[in-house]
Amino acid sequence: MTALIDSIGIVGAGHIGSSIARAVRQRGLARSIAIADASDTVCERVAALDLADAVSTDAAIVGDCDAVILCVPVGSMGAVGEIVGPRLKPGAILTDVGSVKAAVIAALAPHVPAHAHLVPAHPVAGLEHSGPDSGLAELFVNRWCIITPPPDADKAAVAKIEALWRGMGSNVEVMTPEHHDRVLAITSHVPHLIAYNIVGTASDLEKVTEKEVIKFSAGGFRDFTRIAASDPVMWRDIFLNNREAVLEMLGRFNEDLAALQRAIRWGDGEALLKLFTRTRAIRRGVIEAGQANAVPPVAIGPQADPGKPVAARRRAKA
Numbered sequence: 001m002t003a004l005i006d007s008i009g010i011v012g013a014g015h016i017g018s019s020i021a022r023a024v025r026q027r028g029l030a031r032s033i034a035i036a037d038a039s040d041t042v043c044e045r046v047a048a049l050d051l052a053d054a055v056s057t058d059a060a061i062v063g064d065c066d067a068v069i070l071c072v073p074v075g076s077m078g079a080v081g082e083i084v085g086p087r088l089k090p091g092a093i094l095t096d097v098g099s100v101k102a103a104v105i106a107a108l109a110p111h112v113p114a115h116a117h118l119v120p121a122h123p124v125a126g127l128e129h130s131g132p133d134s135g136l137a138e139l140f141v142n143r144w145c146i147i148t149p150p151p152d153a154d155k156a157a158v159a160k161i162e163a164l165w166r167g168m169g170s171n172v173e174v175m176t177p178e179h180h181d182r183v184l185a186i187t188s189h190v191p192h193l194i195a196y197n198i199v200g201t202a203s204d205l206e207k208v209t210e211k212e213v214i215k216f217s218a219g220g221f222r223d224f225t226r227i228a229a230s231d232p233v234m235w236r237d238i239f240l241n242n243r244e245a246v247l248e249m250l251g252r253f254n255e256d257l258a259a260l261q262r263a264i265r266w267g268d269g270e271a272l273l274k275l276f277t278r279t280r281a282i283r284r285g286v287i288e289a290g291q292a293n294a295v296p297p298v299a300i301g302p303q304a305d306p307g308k309p310v311a312a313r314r315r316a317k318a
Contacts, residue, residue: 009062017071018135021051023168063087070096075237078107085111101177103241117157128229141169185245195227
């Protein structure tokens with residue numbers, strides 16, 4: 001595939017950032033990749049895995065790139081934007097992968113110069129693992145990426161980010177930041193909150209030991225523990241930065257939960273059957289849409305071989 005963008009910079013080489021680097025390298029979507037991460041250890045792994053042409057603990061390394069993708073927790077976007085924004089060259093595109101969009105735009109917009117473009121995005125993909133070794137080039141295949149451009153966003157810049165995500169195998173949807181935050185509150189944020197809560201409840205039970213909880217975990221609880229294993233810093237920031245939409249959806253959830261509680265208390269089997277039948281149909285729709293698997297149903301190659309060896313590499317220090 002012909003390179004879509006001459007140079008791509010990635011800030012944050014965790015699960016998503018390293019997956020992007022692998023996908024871009026494997027599919028030839030950029031001629032060069034620069035990666036910045038605050039951790040020396042992570043930078044050393046990025047270099048060892050040959051994920052980029054340039055690696056540094058200093059985010060300024062991405063300043064010369066044509067597109068810069070911020071793969072850091074939502075709560076860190078403003079601080080990173082303050083470093084990267086003033087260094088963006090004319091025509092450069094600043095984008096991100098955050099699960100919250102309105103707050104990210106508010107944090108980044110003040111740092112983007114008039115000669116550059118802000119085009120936020122959110123790939124709805126990922127596993128509970130972290131670090132550069134957890135990246136998968138196929139992670140985004142047949143997964144949705146939601147792009148949430150501000151009203152005055154440059155159309156050519158938006159089109160380039162759309163093409164980049166399609167090039168990585170994603171399906172692309174464009175919506176407003178506010179609508180995105182409401183949709184993700186119910187499809188992702190509240191489910192994670194419930195998972196964290198139910199695992200915490202199980203660990204607090206006085207008459208059930210932690211050993212028994214682990215030993216006799218049924219499928220449902222195993223799924224909850226998988227979700228609850230996600231990065232705690234990332235999810236703390238998501239809930240704090242999407243609080244209005246999350247609280248709104250939690251209110252709806254609590255009302256429905258109260259109705260379910262009443263049905264169980266009063267032995268209303270008809271109400272239970274009606275609910276379970278309706279939700280089963282929704283689950284089937286998720287499966288038919290190809291969104292049920294945690295990992296895309298394609299062959300996964302060796303993680304340590306994301307592309308051909310790169311001859312030129314430089315290691316800069318902050």
